[in-house]
Amino acid sequence: MRKLRQYFSSIQMHMVVYFAVLVLISLVTFLVFSISYTQRSIVENSTEYTKQLIDHINQDIDSYINYMENISTVVINNQDVYNYLFVEDLDMANELVLQQRIKEQFATILSSRTDIYNIGIIATDAERYFINDGQEINYYSQKEKMKWYQETLRAGKSLTLSSSHVQDLIKDNYKWVVTLSSMLTNPNTKEKDGLFFIDLNYYDIDELCENISLGQKGYIYIVDSDGEIVYHPQQQLIISGIRNELIDEVLQKSEETFQVKYLEDTKIYTTSYSEKTGWTVVGVSYLSELMKNEEQIKITYLGITAILILIAFGLAFVFAKTITNPIKKLQMTMEKAQEGNLIPIEIKASESEIVSLNHSFNLMTGQITQLMEKNVEEQRQKRKSEMKALQAQIKPHFLYNTLDSIIWMIEVGETEESVEMTAALARFFRQSIGNSDEIVSIERELEYTKTYLEIQKMRYKDKMDFVIDVDQNIMEERIVKLVLQPLVENALYHGLKYKKGKGLIRLAGGYHEQGIVLTVTDNGVGMEEEALKHIFESREETAQNAGIGISNIQDRLQLYYGEGYGLSYESTVGEGTVVTVSILRGEQDIRSEEHTKSIMEAEEVLPETIQAGGKEV
Amino acid sequence: MKKKIYFIIVAVCICMMIVLLIGKMRYHSYQESRTLNMVLIPKLGEGSNDFWTSVIEGAKMGAKEYDVNLTVMAPNSELEYEYQNELIQNAIDMKPDVIILAPLHFENNTEAAKKIKENGIKLVLLDSYLNETIQDCFIGTDNYQAGVDMGIWMREYVKDDTQIAIVSHIKESSTAIERESGVREGLGVDEDRVVAVLYSNADYDVAYNEVRKLLEENPDIDLIGGLNLHSIIGSARAVRDMGLDEKVTIIGFDNVTEAIQLMTEGTIEGLVVQKPFNMGFLGIENAVKMESGKKVKTVVNSGIAMIDIDNIYTIENQKLLFPF
Numbered sequence: 034m035r036k037l038r039q040y041f042s043s044i045q046m047h048m049v050v051y052f053a054v055l056v057l058i059s060l061v062t063f064l065v066f067s068i069s070y071t072q073r074s075i076v077e078n079s080t081e082y083t084k085q086l087i088d089h090i091n092q093d094i095d096s097y098i099n100y101m102e103n104i105s106t107v108v109i110n111n112q113d114v115y116n117y118l119f120v121e122d123l124d125m126a127n128e129l130v131l132q133q134r135i136k137e138q139f140a141t142i143l144s145s146r147t148d149i150y151n152i153g154i155i156a157t158d159a160e161r162y163f164i165n166d167g168q169e170i171n172y173y174s175q176k177e178k179m180k181w182y183q184e185t186l187r188a189g190k191s192l193t194l195s196s197s198h199v200q201d202l203i204k205d206n207y208k209w210v211v212t213l214s215s216m217l218t219n220p221n222t223k224e225k226d227g228l229f230f231i232d233l234n235y236y237d238i239d240e241l242c243e244n245i246s247l248g249q250k251g252y253i254y255i256v257d258s259d260g261e262i263v264y265h266p267q268q269q270l271i272i273s274g275i276r277n278e279l280i281d282e283v284l285q286k287s288e289e290t291f292q293v294k295y296l297e298d299t300k301i302y303t304t305s306y307s308e309k310t311g312w313t314v315v316g317v318s319y320l321s322e323l324m325k326n327e328e329q330i331k332i333t334y335l336g337i338t339a340i341l342i343l344i345a346f347g348l349a350f351v352f353a354k355t356i357t358n359p360i361k362k363l364q365m366t367m368e369k370a371q372e373g374n375l376i377p378i379e380i381k382a383s384e385s386e387i388v389s390l391n392h393s394f395n396l397m398t399g400q401i402t403q404l405m406e407k408n409v410e411e412q413r414q415k416r417k418s419e420m421k422a423l424q425a426q427i428k429p430h431f432l433y434n435t436l437d438s439i440i441w442m443i444e445v446g447e448t449e450e451s452v453e454m455t456a457a458l459a460r461f462f463r464q465s466i467g468n469s470d471e472i473v474s475i476e477r478e479l480e481y482t483k484t485y486l487e488i489q490k491m492r493y494k495d496k497m498d499f500v501i502d503v504d505q506n507i508m509e510e511r512i513v514k515l516v517l518q519p520l521v522e523n524a525l526y527h528g529l530k531y532k533k534g535k536g537l538i539r540l541a542g543g544y545h546e547q548g549i550v551l552t553v554t555d556n557g558v559g560m561e562e563e564a565l566k567h568i569f570e571s572r573e574e575t576a577q578n579a580g581i582g583i584s585n586i587q588d589r590l591q592l593y594y595g596e597g598y599g600l601s602y603e604s605t606v607g608e609g610t611v612v613t614v615s616i617l618r619g620e621q622d623i624r625s626e627e628h629t630k631s632i633m634e635a636e637e638v639l640p641e642t643i644q645a646g647g648k649e650v
Numbered sequence: 651m652k653k654k655i656y657f658i659i660v661a662v663c664i665c666m667m668i669v670l671l672i673g674k675m676r677y678h679s680y681q682e683s684r685t686l687n688m689v690l691i692p693k694l695g696e697g698s699n700d701f702w703t704s705v706i707e708g709a710k711m712g713a714k715e716y717d718v719n720l721t722v723m724a725p726n727s728e729l730e731y732e733y734q735n736e737l738i739q740n741a742i743d744m745k746p747d748v749i750i751l752a753p754l755h756f757e758n759n760t761e762a763a764k765k766i767k768e769n770g771i772k773l774v775l776l777d778s779y780l781n782e783t784i785q786d787c788f789i790g791t792d793n794y795q796a797g798v799d800m801g802i803w804m805r806e807y808v809k810d811d812t813q814i815a816i817v818s819h820i821k822e823s824s825t826a827i828e829r830e831s832g833v834r835e836g837l838g839v840d841e842d843r844v845v846a847v848l849y850s851n852a853d854y855d856v857a858y859n860e861v862r863k864l865l866e867e868n869p870d871i872d873l874i875g876g877l878n879l880h881s882i883i884g885s886a887r888a889v890r891d892m893g894l895d896e897k898v899t900i901i902g903f904d905n906v907t908e909a910i911q912l913m914t915e916g917t918i919e920g921l922v923v924q925k926p927f928n929m930g931f932l933g934i935e936n937a938v939k940m941e942s943g944k945k946v947k948t949v950v951n952s953g954i955a956m957i958d959i960d961n962i963y964t965i966e967n968q969k970l971l972f973p974f
Contacts, residue, residue, distance in 0.1 A: 057664075173914035179963045199963065199972040201914075207907055207972050250715055261965060267711060269704075269927040269973075272966045273953060342664075 044360065045353040052349035053342070060338050060345075071330055076301065079323050080290045083303040083316040086245050087253060091307040091314050093241055094255075097148065098194060098310055101213045101231050104142050105192055108154070109215065109229055111138065117163065118156045118227045119219040135163050150210050151200060151232040154217065158226070169204040176202060180261075182228075185214040189225055194310055196257045197235045197264060209235035211263070238264055248322035256283055258311035279315075287313050292320070359387045363394060375402050416471060416592065419585065432458075438492050450491065457488045465518070475542065475551075476508040482517040486538065489525060497529050497536045503551070504543035512551075512616055513593050516586055520553045520600075520612050523583070528557025528610055548598070548618040556609040560602075568602055590616065686941055687719045688748045688934065689741040691734060692776065695724030700906060701879075701926045704973045705776065708930025709750070716938040721746070728852065731755035735762035742769050748937040752776040756824055760784070774937050776929060779824045786940060789933045791924045792951040793825050797832015797877075800901060800922045803956065804833070804875055807899040807919065808840050813871045815846040815864055817857055817881035817902075829877045829903065845871065850881040857884020865892060876902025879909070882921075886912045905957070905971055913959055921957040923970055928952045 108114060116123070117131040139152050143165060153164035162170050176182040181195030195212040210232035217227030242253040242264055254265040260280045262268055270276040279293065279302065287306035292299050299320035306313045359380040366378045377395040380387060435458050442451035464481035479501065486499045499521075521538060529536030542551040560568075569584050583600065590599040594617050604610040690709050694702040706722055713720035721744065723737045731754040741749050742765055749766050751773060753759035760780045766773045767784055775785040804814070816833060818826045826849075834841045846864055850857035857880050865871060865888065874889070876882025882902030889898045890912065901920040902909075912918045929952040940946045961967055 171914075173911070175914060175959070175963050178960065180965070196965075198965075199968045201963070205911075207910075209972065249717060267715075267931075269708070269925070269969050270711070270931055272969055273925055273928050275928060275931065 043357070045350075045357040048353035048356065049346065049349045052353070053346055056345040056349075057342060060341055064334055064338050068331055068334060072324065075323050075326075076320070079318060080301060080303050083247060083251075083301075083318055084290070084305065086247070087303060087305040087314040087316040090241055090245065090253065091305045091310075091312070094238065094312065094314075095307055095309045097233055097237070098213065100146065101149070101233060102192060104149075104152070105213055105215065105229065105231055108138070108142075108152070108231075109217065111135075113138075114154050114229075115217065115220055115227075118154060118161050118217065119221060121221075132163060132167075136167060139163070139165060148234050148237045149231060150208050150234045151203060151230070153202065153228075153230055155202070155228045155230075156226060157228065164203055168206070171201055171204045171206075174201050181212050181214065185216060185228065185230075186225075189216050190218060191215060196259070196261045197238070200232055202230070208232070209239075211235055211238065235264075242266075245316075247316055247318040250322060251316070251318035253317070254278065254315050256280055256313045256315065258284075258313075260284055263312060283313055283315050295319075356384065359384070359391070363387075363390060366394070370398060370401075412592070416589065419589065435488055435492065454488060454491050457484055457491070460484050461488060465515075471514060472511045473514045474508065475503070475510050475512050475549075478512050478514065478517050479503060479508075479540070482521055482540065485518050486521060495535060497525065497538065499538040499540070501540045503541060507542055507544060507549055507618075510549055510616075510618055512549075512614075513589055516590065516614060517551065517553065519586060520614070524553055524555040524557065524610065524612070528555035528559070530557075532557045544618065545615065547615060549616050551614040551616075553612045553614075554609065559606040559608050559610055560604040561606060565602055565604055569600075590614070685717055685719055686748065686938060687721075687744070687746040688713070688750060688937055689721045689723060689744060689746045690750045690776075690930075690933070691737050691741060692722070692724050692752045693728055693754055693778075695726065696722070698724075698726075700973055701904070701924070704926035705752070705930035705933075707973070708927035708932075709934050710930075711927075712931040712934030712938075716934060718934055718938060720934070725754065728754055731758045734759060738762040738766065742766055742771065745769075746771060747941055748772040748774060750774040750776055750933045750937060753778050753780050756822065757781045772937065772940055774933055774940075776933050787936050787946050787948055787950065789929055789936060789950040790952055791929070791954055792949075793828035794832040794835075795951070796903070796922055796924075796954045797829040797834075798836040799832075799954065799956065800829075800875060800903070800920075801833040801836015801838070803836075803920055803922075804873060804899075804901050805837060805840055807873055807901070808843065809872070811870065812840075812843055812873050813845045813868065814840070814843045814873045814875065815848065815861070815868075815871045816844055817848045817850055817861060817874060817876045817885050819850050819852050819878040819881055821849050826877055833875055833877070843873075848881075850878070850884055852878065852880050854880050854884045854887070857881045858888045859884075861885045861888040862892065865889070865894065865898070872898050874898060874900045874902075876900060878902075879904035879906055882918065883908055883912070886917045890915070890917045907972070910962060910971055913957070913962065916959075919958065923955045923957050923967075925953045925955065925970065927970075927973065 113131050113134050117128070117135060123131075135154070142152055143149060151165055153162065155162040155164070155170065159170060159172070164170060179198060179201075181193070181198055184195065185193045192213055192215045195214070197209060197211055199207050200210045200212065201207055212230050212232050214228060214230040216225035217229050218224070219226040238255070242255070243266070245253055247253065252266050255263040257263050262271065262278070262280070265271060265278060267276050267278075271278050282291075283302065283304055286302075287304050290301065290303045292301050294300075301318050301320060301323075303316040303318075304313055305316075362378065362380050366376070369376070375398040377398055378391065380391045435454065439451050439454050439458070442448075442454065461481065461484040464477070464484060483501060490497060490499065517540065521540070524538050529538070537556050539554040540551070541554070542549065544550075569587050587599050598615050598617065601613045601615070602610065603613075690706065692702050692705055696703050696706045702724070706724075709720060709722070712718070721741075723741060725731075725734045725737065734754050735758075738749070738751065738759070739762065749771055751759075751763060751766070753763065753775065756779070760782050763773060763780055764782075764784055773785045775788045775790075777790040779788065808814075814837070816830060818830055820826055830847070834844065837844070845868065848857070848860040848864060850860065857876075861874065861884060874885050876885050882900060882904065883906065885902070886900050886909070889895060889900060895915075895917050900918045901922075902918065903922050903924075905921055905923040909918060909921055913921065932950055932952055936946050936950055955967060955970055957967060957971065962971060
């Protein structure tokens with residue numbers, strides 16, 4: 034679980050996510066735009082197509098009407114018509130001749146065009162008329178109640194085009210027609226006493242409109258200039274109020290395309306107006322039908338988008354990996370560096386950031402390594418200089434006092450003893466200064482301490498004595514220099530000096546579980562518990578105790594052997610003090626390399642010291 | 651926390667895409683699956699008479715508008731109720747969503763019609779009822795209300811000494827019963843003036859002879875109400891032939907070109923005309939509504955029009971009276 038979370042919080046995953054979101058947003062935007070564009074272009078194309086269709090219908094109707102107008106002009110200008118209808122005292126023979134001529138003319142017209150249902154001339158009093166091939170008139174015609182006739186009466190001599198209606202002028206013949214008609218003027222009375230009419234078969238228009246396919250549900254309808262429906266597939270439903278159709282809108286917006294919401298769908302209205310007929314042909318198509326194919330397009334788009342997103346995801350994964358891989362390598366190296374393994378790396382990456390990061394990292398590890406080496410060196414130098422300081426601290430007083438003692442001895446005449454003391458002094462200085470090694474053998478350290486004790490014993494004959502009881506086996510073991518002598522000096526000056534009677538200093542040593550243990554025991558005044566607590570605090574600066582600080586010794590021991598080694602004090606007031614020095618055994622082998630190195634370094638420093646020392650001495 | 655949010659964003663985006671995709675697909679399939687199958691069994695087929703031709707035309711218009719796959723199966727005569735039962739069985743075998751039936755017989759089509767419902771097919775009755783109410787929806791003329799309207803209209807022609815004859819069609823037919831009681835209701839106090847009820851048995855000649863006989867026996871009758879096409883045409887022919895155009899007023903049901911002619915000639919004063927095209931269209935429309943789970947009235951009135959000499963050729967009525 035946690036590993037999973039870590040995985041999702043990695044740079045790689047972040048990059049994948051960012052990338053994917055980016056791709057997703059751009060793809061979805063693209064999708065929306067392309068779908069809406071497709072939709073718009075589909076609508077535009079279809080309205081364009083519808084427009085062409087209905088324009089074509091209008092042209093067809095215009096050509097019908099044109100033809101009818103031409104026929105009308107021929108008939109209206111035919112003198113026979115007027116003679117037949119209006120000459121009052123026409124004899125039988127002439128009437129028949131005229132009738133025959135009109136019949137022939139009508140026959141020609143009717144045979145030339147099947148779309149013309151009726152053609153006729155009627156005197157208003159209906160005494161004379163001729164219809165088609167001589168059909169009988171309907172004496173019960175209600176033409177006066179019909180709009181087309183009313184309009185013809187109003188228009189007079191000019192031709193009038195009707196809307197669609199039932200023609201009831203002919204007996205037993207009720208046909209749906211569109212009528213082109215005009216009144217005929219009686220040349221004698223100058224009254225409009227006659228009617229000419231020519232009927233266009235309504236079903237030609239019906240068929241014209243019905244045959245045009247505007248999808249499964251789309252349809253065409255025609256409205257005349259008065260807003261009456263000439264043709265509508267659902268005319269009966271509209272009359273009954275079951276359906277509504279746009280009439281006024283269509284008349285106002287002729288030659289335009291507009292959309293209307295209808296139930297859950299949208300109807301697209303395309304209109305075409307004809308100057309000739311005054312009719313407006315309207316094409317209605319349903320958006321949902323146009324969009325049927327668009328559904329497929331949408332699904333295709335969506336499919337492509339989904340695939341593209343998958344691909345983008347995959348690529349994002351790979352890309353992110355190539356970028357994060359060097360970072361990961363760097364991260365791993367850094368983890369190693371944390372553990373102290375400072376190795377430079379070479380990451381193969383083309384990204385300048387990574388290269389520079391790599392460079393910086395290598396530079397940094399290099400500097401750290403350098404610093405660490407420098408630090409080690411400095412530590413060594415510090416120890417060395419501390420040693421020198423110690424050597425320099427061998428107290429001048431001790432020298433002066435010893436020299437005073439020697440003078441005093443010579444004056445008293447204790448020549449032999451003075452010689453011995455002088456020799457011891459010389460030995461002591463040779464031992465202490467003559468060697469700048471940090472590490473010496475225990476034997477040597479003891480020798481030197483012993484010389485110091487001998488000199489002091491000579492000075493304070495009755496005051497002190499000392500015993501050295503060290504296991505001979507440890508003589509070859511090694512120890513940090515100048516440890517025992519300062520401890521002995523402290524024992525002498527802080528332990529025995531204030532004791533009444535003779536004091537004893539005991540130096541012991543031998544192997545122990547953890548290494549080697551050396552003890553300096555005195556039977557002096559001992560220390561208070563309070564003083565014991567503060568024994569390791571640096572005292573170098575206090576003038577009274579200008580000895581070598583316990584803390585100095587402790588520091589050097591622990592620096593060299595590590596925590597857990599060094600000095601420990603036990604003391605009882607009035608009974609004395611025991612200092613235990615615990616060190617590692619076998620140091621001569623482990624540190625042999627460093628040892629030789631330090632010897633070599635020491636040799637460089639040594640001659641000066643010896644020279645300096647030599648001059649002094 | 652932040653990482654979680656990013657992860658959620660991506661997950662949501664992907665989910666949205668999937669939902670969109672599925673939604674679009676479902677919408678697509680929904681549209682395709684909505685093509686309903688319906689069978690129309692009228693009383694007569696296309697071209698038989700104006701009424702049923704109009705019904706079928708209307709139904710086809712509805713089928714086109716609502717994208718319905720419509721099959722029409724019709725008997726050849728109004729007497730073939732047994733053949734209509736066969737047609738009903740055939741229709742059931744086609745397993746349509748809806749069967750729209752105009753039963754020829756009040757009783758003898760009921761058993762067959764019950765099977766429609768037993769097969770889990772919705773039943774819409776057109777024009778006529780069955781003796782059991784098993785249909786999901788009825789669409790037709792409200793004959794009682796039409797009768798009331800006609801009765802009120804007839805009262806306009808009632809004079810002090812007016813006697814009324816009602817020429818009905820088939821005694822037991824539901825339409826005859828409903829129309830007659832409607833007319834009586836519409837006549838109100840003048841109902842007492844009804845002196846005779848004749849039955850044409852859906853035959854012009856029977857009506858003609860019955861009316862002629864009645865008028866000869868009872869010359870005081872000056873107002874005739876015809877309750878269907880055969881009754882009114884038979885009556886009008888008889889009145890015309892007897893030269894009683896001026897004296898006798900005829901008002902009746904249904905429309906045919908001859909009725910219009912008789913009206914323009916002055917024999918018939920008024921016609922109550924049904925709207926068969928609307929009937930057919932509403933049949934499909936209500937069936938579709940029913941299938942799409944919308945609430946539908948159990949009885950849908952397809953309406954009537956009252957025609958007299960003055961409004962024959964109005965724009966509204968021309969299409970109704972001369973459908974073809």
